[in-house]
Amino acid sequence: MAATEAVTERFTLAEPQPLLIGGREVRAGQTFPAVEPSTGRIWAQVAAGTAGDVDRAVAAAQSAFETWRESSLDTRQALLWAVAERLTRDAGRWPALLATENGRAVREAGLIDVPTAAEIFRFFSGVVRDLHGRTIPCGPGAHVSTTQRPVGVVAAIVPWNSPLISVAHKLAPALAAGNTIVVKPSELASVSTVEFVRLVQDLFPPGVVNVVTGFGHDAGRALVSHPGVAKVSFTGGTETGRRILGDVSNRLVPALMELGGKGAMVVCPDADLDTVTEDVLTGIFAANGEVCFASSRLMVHRDRYDELLERVSARAEAIVVGDALDPATQLGPLVTARHRDLVAARVQAALSEGAELRAGGRVPEMPGELAGGSYYRPTVLASPDGATSASCEEFFGPVLTVEAWTSEDEVVERVNRVAFGLANGVWSADLAQAYRLADRLDSGMVWVNTWFATPLGQPQGGVKASGFGREGAAATLLEYTATKVVHASLDTTRPPMWT
Template sequence: MTLSVAPERAALETPVPQIIGGEEAIGAATFPAIDPSTGRVWAEVTAGTPADVERAVSAAAKAFPAWRATSLDERQRLLWAVAERLGSGAEEWPVLLATENGRPIREAGLIDVPTAAEIFRFFSGVVRDLHGQTVPCGPGAHVVTSPQPLGVVAALVPWNSPLISVAHKLAPALAAGNTVVVKPSELASVSTVEFVRILQDVFPPGVVNVVTGDGPDVGRALVSHPGVAKVSFTGGTETGRSILRDVAGRLAPTLMELGGKGSMIVCADADLDTVTEDVLTGIFAANGEVCFASSRLLVHESRYESLLERVCERADRITVGDALDPSTQVGPLVSRAHRDRVAARVAAAVEAGATLRAGGVEPDLPEHLREGSYLRPTVLASPGGTTSASCEEFFGPVLTVESWADEDEVVDRVNGVAYGLANGVCSADLARAFQIADRLESGMVWINTWFATPLGQPQGGVKASGFGREGAAATVLEYTTTKVVHTSLDPTRPPMWT
């Protein structure tokens, strides 16, 4: 696969292959990769089949015994080498990522590439602390535990931050001694394939494989395969439910990082200058296509109009355009179909009583971008929070602003949605903020900030937002099972058979 980066666009000269057992495999059929900035095809990707899944799982299973036997210092060395390899391509990755899913190139360079590299550095350190315990069970026994790798892990990666997501899955799974088959989204496959490709001279053949294709065919074949020991999935809640149904028959464990409907509660004493910046970042960064975006803003009634006006004024000034343009602040949504779904949800909310205060329309762009999938940053005013905009995940640059007067009421409204991934509280009174945070049904709660996800801090949700945690030292244990070895030190036995 040869990536040629023209001044204005990226393009691939040959079909994007799958990588199975250390070898590139181009199938008989392909599907198009579409640049969401222009609506044009920029690459053809191999359309994998269930037979390819069978070969990939077999290759991973074959590589597993040798890989699980590698020493912890060797795993540490190789994980660090991956981080270095990512950093060496720091200039090319942003172009590829922006072309693939519409993430503004400045964000891809500032966030995606260094974060993915840092994930591997983090777990290269964590791996040296992978150990069991001695369990005190009395003088007649010596009981020890040890973490054991599971085997072949199926890692299903979403399209919105593919490089970060694949790092979050590969690094801890490999650190624990597992082998992996990665399945990227059909909407953003190329960066994942390229990432796996550059790892092939780092890890032994078969340790990391990638298959490409659609979810109902290739994805389902992978999660349903009896040789897969664990499924790690990041994506939509409904797809997560479908995967759980597929693995239920063989009781395979799963890690699910699913959808969200993040709410930011703004108290009467909050600093509106800081809050405004956090709101804009929370909902419009990454084009709003983030599971823990702050898509609901619940403002105390005494500050409601003031903050709403600030946010709308700033939203109207955001630069929307080509993801490859360094001046672009919000790029295109990942596809026209997704853009149309988001726009339809905005229209439904307005029909139900929300007021469109900013955006909600396609921007006026140059001719060569008019087939792209753009939507201006959108702000809906819904003081009572009674429309679908307050409970549905839009997964786009759409903010719903609500009003509240009573603390119990606002907590009930936040907890009333099906999701529980990330919420926030903004207040000058930290004691009050902690009290509110403690009452929120959420895997993550931010106080006076948003999007703070340093490595070491567990990431994950509750309720319909999934289960399991990524990004922390304990994540390695998500990819292990505990073995107990009990040694008897007492030769006496009870007289049961005399």
């Protein structure tokens, strides 16, 4: 249990949060409570936006689009850079807010979330100057050129697990490309998104950036189904992604889907187990395991299986679980008690199917006000043959399944048989083997001898049930544009079709 003397001051909002529409703060008719995962206390009241609020936000974005789409690239570049500067200037206020909001350990929020969000805006501030078309050679009688034009109003649906980073991944490229945007954050983590947009909205013309908070079945569905929305950009669970695609399919609206994963770490017999152990702990227990990139399957060659299983299990038992606001905490509470109970139920199901519990697998007893939190011990399951549900279902929590393999063909088949295809990894001192395996794994990203390496410029995204489209790279600008062709004929001759 983490010491409590150094607990960071808890974040509390005295007034209900507003909606942000057309550059103004709009009070909603109804609100709902934000509940702190560490204690179970209500710490804020969030606006419950309605379909009518969505109508007003989309109308404001449509109006702003008519002028924002014609803004110069240097204007967009300067404003995106200014967002990063303002976020960095106020960096000290975000860790406590993020930890209060979703249970992410406060030390992680300060080390990762804030600087990463700022760097995303800086990155797109730079690459926006490379937003250009092409001249296409089509023979001496024609001049064919293309331009990349913004698509219009973007609906951005943001998850609860890394809200500040996710908002940056949506806003920065969409705005750089000349679009306007309506953001709908998760009802489990709305406050940070509203506070961030409040901080920077004066940098942009009114209506360029709007936020409607509320529930998915109300505000969320109204937004993705709105006839004024030209593109949907969603990060979240695969089942929700399917529902959104169903809602937008009738209007043939394009979508970017960054969905779930079931990441596998493939450990070869010659791998450095000291390095592997550190990468395993980071891969599955960082961000409380509530991340789509989590490495929830550890696929170890049988020659090293027992040794690595013992190492990882012992280290998992030593992880400090506690108050997300305590700098000594290594793993905070899960986002809600309901989600914690779902993770626990899935662990019990795997055990009933034959998995062996090697660490965790329980709700810890917490003192004082923390007794109301949604804590769960980091868990390690041994399942050498990978035959339980823990090897194919996304738990979205701090649960690792350790499996054994013998041949390359075997491990490739077992990794690829799951529905997901977001991220996998290979650990080997033999780079020829590492690249051979990496080439055969079906996922949008494969890491070699590392995990969670996501520098800006490296495309992030998946295949299969993990979605489509790429974030965090120069190519992401093209996700938010449409190619327009101008074909100018230089030849006055015509074929004799009508003579």
